[in-house]
Structures are given as structure tokens and as C-alpha cells.
Amino acid sequence: MVKEYNIVITGVGGQGILTAANLLGWAALHAGYKVRVGEVHGMSQRFGSVIAYVRFGEDVYGAMVPEGKADVILAFEPVEALRYINYLKEGGLVIANSNPIPPVQVSMGLATYPSMEEIKKIIEEDFKGKLITLDAEKLALEAGNVITTNVVLIGALTQTPGFPLSEEHVKEVIRLSVPKKAVDVNMKAFELGVKAAKELLGL
Amino acid sequence: MAKVTDIVLWDKPGERVLLLGNHAIARGALEANIAVFAAYPGTPSSELTDTMAAVAEKAGVYMEYSTNEKVAFETALSAAWSGLRAMTAMKHVGLNVTADTFLSAVGMGVEGGFVIMVADDPSMWSSQNEQDTRVYAKFAQVPVLEPSSPHEAKEMTKYAFELSEKFKHMVILRTTTRISHARGDVVLGELPEEIKQAKRKFGDFKKDPSRFVDVPSNARRFHPIILEKIEKIREELAECPFNWIEGKEDAKVGIIAPGLAYSYVKEALAWLGVDDVKILKLGTPFPVPYKLLEKFFDGLERVLIVEELEPVVEEQVKVWAFDNGIRIPIHGKDYVPRVYEMTTRRAVTAIAKFLGLETPVDFESIDERYKKVSAIVPPRPPSLCPACPHRNTFYAIKKAAGPNAIFPSDIGCYTLGLLPPLKTVDTTVAMGASIGVAHGLDVALNGVPGEKETKEKKKIIVATIGDSTFFHTGLPALANAIYNRSNVVIVVMDNLVTAMTGDQPNPGTGDTPHGPGKRILIEDVAKAMGADFVEVVDPYDIKATYEVMKKAIETEGVSVVVARRVCALHRVGEMRRRGEKWPIYTVNEEKCTGCKICINAYGCPAIYWDAEKKKAQVNPLICWGCGGCAQVCPFGAFEVMKEGE
Numbered sequence: 035m036v037k038e039y040n041i042v043i044t045g046v047g048g049q050g051i052l053t054a055a056n057l058l059g060w061a062a063l064h065a066g067y068k069v070r071v072g073e074v075h076g077m078s079q080r081f082g083s084v085i086a087y088v089r090f091g092e093d094v095y096g097a098m099v100p101e102g103k104a105d106v107i108l109a110f111e112p113v114e115a116l117r118y119i120n121y122l123k124e125g126g127l128v129i130a131n132s133n134p135i136p137p138v139q140v141s142m143g144l145a146t147y148p149s150m151e152e153i154k155k156i157i158e159e160d161f162k163g164k165l166i167t168l169d170a171e172k173l174a175l176e177a178g179n180v181i182t183t184n185v186v187l188i189g190a191l192t193q194t195p196g197f198p199l200s201e202e203h204v205k206e207v208i209r210l211s212v213p214k215k216a217v218d219v220n221m222k223a224f225e226l227g228v229k230a231a232k233e234l235l236g237l
Numbered sequence: 238m239a240k241v242t243d244i245v246l247w248d249k250p251g252e253r254v255l256l257l258g259n260h261a262i263a264r265g266a267l268e269a270n271i272a273v274f275a276a277y278p279g280t281p282s283s284e285l286t287d288t289m290a291a292v293a294e295k296a297g298v299y300m301e302y303s304t305n306e307k308v309a310f311e312t313a314l315s316a317a318w319s320g321l322r323a324m325t326a327m328k329h330v331g332l333n334v335t336a337d338t339f340l341s342a343v344g345m346g347v348e349g350g351f352v353i354m355v356a357d358d359p360s361m362w363s364s365q366n367e368q369d370t371r372v373y374a375k376f377a378q379v380p381v382l383e384p385s386s387p388h389e390a391k392e393m394t395k396y397a398f399e400l401s402e403k404f405k406h407m408v409i410l411r412t413t414t415r416i417s418h419a420r421g422d423v424v425l426g427e428l429p430e431e432i433k434q435a436k437r438k439f440g441d442f443k444k445d446p447s448r449f450v451d452v453p454s455n456a457r458r459f460h461p462i463i464l465e466k467i468e469k470i471r472e473e474l475a476e477c478p479f480n481w482i483e484g485k486e487d488a489k490v491g492i493i494a495p496g497l498a499y500s501y502v503k504e505a506l507a508w509l510g511v512d513d514v515k516i517l518k519l520g521t522p523f524p525v526p527y528k529l530l531e532k533f534f535d536g537l538e539r540v541l542i543v544e545e546l547e548p549v550v551e552e553q554v555k556v557w558a559f560d561n562g563i564r565i566p567i568h569g570k571d572y573v574p575r576v577y578e579m580t581t582r583r584a585v586t587a588i589a590k591f592l593g594l595e596t597p598v599d600f601e602s603i604d605e606r607y608k609k610v611s612a613i614v615p616p617r618p619p620s621l622c623p624a625c626p627h628r629n630t631f632y633a634i635k636k637a638a639g640p641n642a643i644f645p646s647d648i649g650c651y652t653l654g655l656l657p658p659l660k661t662v663d664t665t666v667a668m669g670a671s672i673g674v675a676h677g678l679d680v681a682l683n684g685v686p687g688e689k690e691t692k693e694k695k696k697i698i699v700a701t702i703g704d705s706t707f708f709h710t711g712l713p714a715l716a717n718a719i720y721n722r723s724n725v726v727i728v729v730m731d732n733l734v735t736a737m738t739g740d741q742p743n744p745g746t747g748d749t750p751h752g753p754g755k756r757i758l759i760e761d762v763a764k765a766m767g768a769d770f771v772e773v774v775d776p777y778d779i780k781a782t783y784e785v786m787k788k789a790i791e792t793e794g795v796s797v798v799v800a801r802r803v804c805a806l807h808r809v810g811e812m813r814r815r816g817e818k819w820p821i822y823t824v825n826e827e828k829c830t831g832c833k834i835c836i837n838a839y840g841c842p843a844i845y846w847d848a849e850k851k852k853a854q855v856n857p858l859i860c861w862g863c864g865g866c867a868q869v870c871p872f873g874a875f876e877v878m879k880e881g882e
């Protein structure tokens with residue numbers, strides 16, 4: 035039993051972030067932890083930047099992860115990892131989907147999208163974290179449906195050193211949550227995420 | 238992980254489940270044997286309403302989506318007058334809409350328990366202002382219960398009904414975004430037999446005009462009764478199971494923490510490693526039970542009140558302390574910010590400062606390092622969805638009205654038309670206000686017929702309002718504009734659903750949770766009211782929409798254009814569920830000249846700019862296939878690539 039484990043999930047509205055947070059929350063509940071999941075709803079969800087928090091442990095209270103306290107940031111979009119990097123604890127891990135979704139402002143030439151090198155540098159040098167990136171969308175398509183991108187990322191998350199929930203446990207919750215005909219695709223997506231993370235983390 | 242609607246109805250007392258605060262409250266209402274629920278959706282309260290809608294039939298509850306908060310309140314109130322347990326739910330600004338009935342009805346009391354769930358939105362994640370419902374509660378002299386966790390939210394809901402019934406007084410259950418939209422472990426309780434058997438409960442209204450008719454002679458009697466009741470409730474709340482004192486009994490330092498702030502305080506203390514404090518956990522920020530304060534203050538030398546937003550508890554505590562000759566330092570808003578939401582960081586910082594300690598995490602250094610990040614991270618505000626019909630409507634309005642026209646708008650997804658590139662929203666105040674503002678601008682800028690002085694060159698004013706908002710508070714404003722001979726265009730953006738709060742039905746769709754209701758057509762209403770020009774258009778046909786807008790602008794008087802096309806998010810959701818596909822568009826790079834009209838004037842989020850090729854591109858994972866881009870591009874560069882995902 036860990037005392038407290040904090041996950042920050044970020045991305046663009048519509049990417050399945052709340053579903054991912056809810057799945058992880060249930061997995062932690064089944065593992066016997068106290069759980070808090072914090073979400074954003076309403077207008078702020080519409081294709082804007084989205085953040086959700088998953089916290090569990092022997093004792094957790096508020097639904098938001100405090101700054102400097104996230105064990106992991108799971109980013110569905112690279113720049114969104116950077117936007118919330120102030121939540122990462124020193125030595126924490128960032129798992130990012132490598133597919134950029136440039137905001138309209140960037141396309142209009144009103145802002146620029148930072149390079150992957152810049153993103154990596156800030157995460158690793160300024161915030162003393164570790165970054166791994168994987169093309170989760172490609173893996174989801176390989177599994178059979180792009181909708182499973184979030185499951186690929188969850189699969190990768192379970193490989194994080196010190197992640198307190200067992201892989202089987204998380205898989206079981208996913209199996210029970212998705213429609214029957216989608217179970218195989220989701221399990222495949224999960225495995226692809228696991229495999230990718232193992233390689234990237236050198237496990 | 239079962240479906241929420243199933244969980245909320247589970248007959249499994251003792252089961253531990255993960256529920257959103259709003260779902261937990263719905264379960265609490267069922268455990269309390271609620272009979273009637275009526276509400277207008279508003280973030281962050283909507284999931285409570287939607288859950289009630291989903292389970293109503295199976296639980297024997299009458300549930301309705303009312304046209305606005307005031308009407309919802311009146312529906313539930315009448316049920317409570319008839320001896321039934323009834324509830325309404327709204328967001329904080331909804332209480333403003335209800336205020337007239339709310340404040341007048343307090344003195345009449347209730348028979349069955351009546352609980353008003355109000356969800357505040359500190360930091361305004363999805364709201365037009367930041368207001369603290371506890372201030373209203375004090376104003377109206379209505380007790381407020383404020384949970385510190387989703388589980389407590391469920392338990393408190395039950396208690397709220399009991400308290401209300403016991404004192405025949407309405408009760409507010411106040412949440413904030415971080416309770417309403419936080420999931421937590423909740424332990425299910427017993428469901429009453431009537432709920433399990435889906436038994437619809439009926440009430441009995443006992444006529445009593447001396448109570449239910451608030452002519453001055455009656456109302457005059459009410460006010461002292463209200464004040465008496467609230468003092469009795471204050472006494473009762475000393476025994477309330479959601480108020481308690483914990484921590485070190487002989488501590489010199491005390492912290493008072495109402496509602497969710499209690500969670501942050503607990504986390505902060507654990508983080509700081511401090512345990513020689515006494516905590517007063519307050520589930521009832523109004524009225525604060527004095528008896529508990531007596532017990533709590535005993536032996537204390539300093540007190541800090543950690544509360545979110547307004548100093549509601551602080552003021553009560555300070556007045557009480559002053560009246561009782563207690564002269565120890567009592568701190569609150571001098572340590573805890575009065576604006577935006579409470580966070581653990583804020584609690585830690587306030588408590589550390591109060592106790593003269595260092596914060597365990599160097600927040601300032603994080604901020605310092607983060608500065609660099611915020612400089613290079615591009616903004617990503619929410620935007621209208623891909624294929625959203627509103628984008629086309631705005632696009633056509635702007636083209637027809639020109640950049641000098643004024644665009645009052647309203648509350649809904651379409652408020653996002655404010656952002657570049659559309660920029661077709663100049664004002665947004667409150668639900669239904671667009672029409673009132675449009676009329677006011679016309680009077681101020683152009684003058685109205687019949688007046689001696691009217692301006693020669695008139696400003697074009699085009700108001701936009703959603704379908705649900707139109708029925709919410711647009712109707713009286715429309716009547717006013719027509720009656721007073723305005724010269725404005727009112728575009729009702731009818732996406733056939735109350736989209737921003739999660740796809741609830743409204744009179745324009747005609748559906749109700751109990752099956753089909755009666756559909757009211759917006760164009761019929763406008764015609765009946767006497768609008769000078771009424772037309773319905775399909776915004777997916779941009780050219781036709783533009784033509785109608787032109788005509789509407791040219792027509793003297795009030796023009797009402799109904800731009801009708803179902804919400805794209807709603808449609809895509811349904812199609813996904815049915816396993817259907819939709820066309821996906823792509824850019825023919827040979828035809829794309831790089832003019833960027835699709836990006837700089839239209840702005841579908843699925844379209845992005847390839848800086849190397851200097852061509853527009855479509856992200857196939859985001860395109861929802863409306864074909865708007867193909868109509869907007871002057872070079873015909875957008876083509877259908879393939880069918881669906």
C-alpha cells in the first residue's frame with residue numbers, strides 16, 4: 035500500500051482524458067485505496083486544453099494534485115505535457131503521446147509550437163523529470179481503433195517504475211468497462227502500450 | 238466499472254463505489270426517498286440532474302428539465318408544499334434567476350423536505366462570474382450544508398432532507414466544482430422500498446392562504462418567524478454529524494475549515510507535519526453553531542479560518558467572538574485569498590505563514606522555472622467543435638453584417654465565437670441577455686421609430702442566442718424588443734440540444750425524461766409574438782444562410798432567424814454508438830493556394846497549417862465531416878477523402 039500516488043492526465047478536449055482518469059480511479063478503488071479523481075466539464079472541455087487528476091493512497095483528500103507532487107504526467111498531446119509541467123515532482127516521469135495537435139492560434143500564426151527538443155529540455159533540465167514519448171495513435175490504429183489511444187497510454191503508464199497498481203488489475207477494469215465486442219481491441223492496445231513503454235524505459 | 242445509472246440504483250448497501258460528487262448526491266436523494274426533482278442544467282450541477290433523469294422512471298421519481306431555474310424551483314417547491322421530498326439543482330448564477338421566488342418563499346416554509354442544490358464554480362472554469370452561494374443563504378436565512386468529499390455529499394443530501402422536514406424550512410446543499418466534478422470512494426446506503434419498487438409518490442396540498450399567499454399582511458408575519466427558525470437551526474447544528482472538533486484537545490492554535498477546505502487543510506497539515514492544532518470541521522457554514530464555537534475556542538490563543546471565496550464563516554465567528562468578549566487573534570482572509578478556488582498549495586501556504594513555518598515544497602522556485610514554460614507554450618482555449626453548426630452561422634453572419642456590426646451574444650457553446658478567427662461575440666452577460674442588450678444598443682445607437690430623433694445611418698445589430706437559452710430567458714426579452722419596435726436581428730442558434738451542459742433536451746426538441754413532451758417551434762413563437770421577419774435556415778448550407786441573413790438585416794424591425802442543425806458533438810456521439818461512419822475531408826495540395834481563408838476566417842480545429850508545404854491540412858482524427866471547409870475555400874481544395882474512422 036502506498037501512502038499517496040498522484041497522476042496528472044493532460045491533453046486536448048475530446049481525447050478521452052476523463053475516461054482514462056475514471057478507469058484508473060476504479061482500478062485504484064478495486065485495489066483497496068482511497069481515491070480522488072478531479073475533472074473538468076462544460077465549456078472548458080471543448081477542444082481546449084484539459085487536465086484531470088487521479089490520486090489514490092491510504093489517505094488522500096482534495097481532488098487536485100498540488101504543484102510539484104505528481105508522480106507521473108500522462109500527456110495525450112506533447113505540448114500539453116509542458117503546459118502542466120509545474121505539477122511534476124522532481125524525478126517524476128512524463129509519458130507523452132508524440133502526436134502534436136497544433137492549436138488554431140498556431141495555424142493562424144499568432145503563436146508558435148515549441149520543438150520536441152525544447153519540450154524535452156525543459157522537462158528534463160528545468161524540472162528534473164524524465165520524458166518518454168510514444169506514438170500512441172499509431173499503436174491504437176495498429177490495435178484496430180484509434181479510439182483506444184487512451185488505453186495504449188494507460189498500458190504504458192502501468193510500466194512506470196513504482197506504479198502501485200498491477201497490470202492485471204488495470205486490465206480487468208478496462209475489460210469490464212468497454213463494450214464486449216471492443217474487449218480484444220482494447221487488450222491489444224494495452225499490450226502495445228506496455229511493450230512500447232518497456233522498450234523506452236529499458237525494462 | 239458498471240454504468241453510473243446502474244450504480245446509483247444498486248441495491249447493495251455497504252458496497253464501495255467510485256462516484257462523481259454529483260452522482261453521489263443523486264444517490265443520496267434516492268436514499269432519502271425523493272419524489273420530485275426539477276432543474277435547468279448548468280455546469281457544474283448538470284450530472285446530478287442528468288442522473289435523476291436517467292433513473293427517474295426506475296425509481297418512481299417525477300423528474301423534469303425545466304425551462305429555467307426559477308420555474309424548476311417553483312415546481313419542486315410546490316411538491317414540497319404538498320408534503321413530498323423534493324429537490325432542485327442549479328449552478329450558482331441559476332440562484333440569481335430563482336432569487337425572486339426563492340427569497341419570497343422562505344417564510345412560507347415547506348411540508349416535505351426541500352433541498353436546493355447549488356453548485357458554485359470558484360475560479361470560473363465554466364461560468365460568467367464567481368459568486369458564493371453562502372452569501373445568498375445568509376441573505377435569505379436558509380441553512381447551507383457544504384460537503385468535504387463525494388461520500389459526505391451523499392450523506393449530507395439525506396441529512397438535508399431530514400433537517401428541512403424537521404424545521405419546515407428549505408435547505409441549501411452547496412457544492413463547488415471540485416466536489417461536483419471530483420470522483421471519490423462512496424459507500425452505498427439503503428434504498429427505501431418505494432424507490433426500489435419504482436413507486437411514484439403523490440402529495441396532498443392543504444390550502445392555507447395565510448401561509449401561501451404573500452400579501453404584505455402575511456409576509457410581515459414571516460420575517461420574524463424566519464429569524465426565529467434560523468436560531469433554532471443554529472442550535473440544532475451543534476449536533477450535526479457533519480460538524481466536529483478534532484486534533485489536539487489542549488492545542489493553543491485552532492483552524493476552522495468549512496466544506497471542501499477541510500480536505501485541503503488536512504492535506505496541508507499532513508504535508509507540513511503539524512499535529513498540535515485543533516480543527517473545527519464545519520459542514521454548516523451558515524448558520525455557524527455557536528455552541529461548537531464555545532467548545533472549540535476553549536484554550537485557544539489563535540485561530541485561522543481557511544475558507545474558499547467570501548469570509549462567510551469568518552464574519553460570523555468574529556461577531557460571535559466580539560459579542561462574547563473573546564479577544565484572541567482570529568485570522569482568515571488576511572491569510573487566505575478571497576478570489577479563485579482553494580487549493581492545497583493555498584492552504585499549505587496560509588497555514589505555514591500562520592504558524593511561521595517553511596512550505597515543504599518551494600512553490601516559488603516552481604513558479605520561477607514555470608515562467609519560461611508559459612512563454613513558449615501556445616494558448617489552447619476551448620473552441621467550437623469541428624463541424625459545429627455555430628461556426629457556419631457566425632461565418633455567414635459576419636459576412637452579411639460586416640465587421641462594423643455589433644454582435645451581442647449569450648451563454649452557451651456559441652460564446653466561443655468570441656475567439657479568433659470568428660470574433661462574432663461582442664457582449665455576453667447572462668442567460669437570455671443578448672436580446673435585451675441588442676435592444677438596448679439599438680435604442681442607444683439608432684433610436685426607435687416614433688421618436689423624433691433617430692439616427693440616419695443605422696448600426697447593424699445581430700444578436701445570437703441558443704435554443705435552450707431562448708426558452709430560458711430569451712422569451713420575455715424578445716417580447717420586449719418586438720413590443721418596443723427594435724430594429725435588430727436575432728439569430729437563434731438551434732442545435733436541438735442544450736449542448737454545453739451535456740445534451741439535455743429543451744422545449745425546442747420536445748423530448749422529456751418520461752418520453753415525448755410537446756415540441757415548441759421557435760419560429761412559431763417568433764411569428765406569434767409578431768416578429769417582422771422569421772426564417773429557418775440550415776447553417777450547413779453557408780450560402781443560403783448568408784442570403785437569409787442579408788434579408789434579415791435589410792428588414793426593418795425585429796428579424797428572427799432560426800439556424801437549425803443538430804450539435805456536431807451530439808451527432809458524432811450517436812453515430813459512434815451506432816458504429817456509423819462519416820466522410821472525412823482532406824486538402825488537395827495542388828488546389829490549395831495557401832490563402833489560409835479556412836484558417837484565418839473559418840477556423841475549424843481539424844484544419845491546421847503545414848508551414849513547410851505552405852498548405853492547409855486536415856487532421857483526419859478530428860474531422861467530423863460537415864463539409865464547411867469545402868464551401869469556404871475559394872479554390873475547391875477540400876475534398877472528401879474517405880468514409881469515416
Ligand code: SF4
Nearest residue numbers: 622625650804805806
Ligand atoms: S458541443 Fe455542439 S454546439 Fe457546442 S461547440 Fe460542439 S458542436 Fe458546437
Ligand code: SF4
Nearest residue numbers: 841860861863864866
Ligand atoms: S475539416 Fe472541414 S469537413 Fe472536417 S469538420 Fe472541419 S470544416 Fe468540417
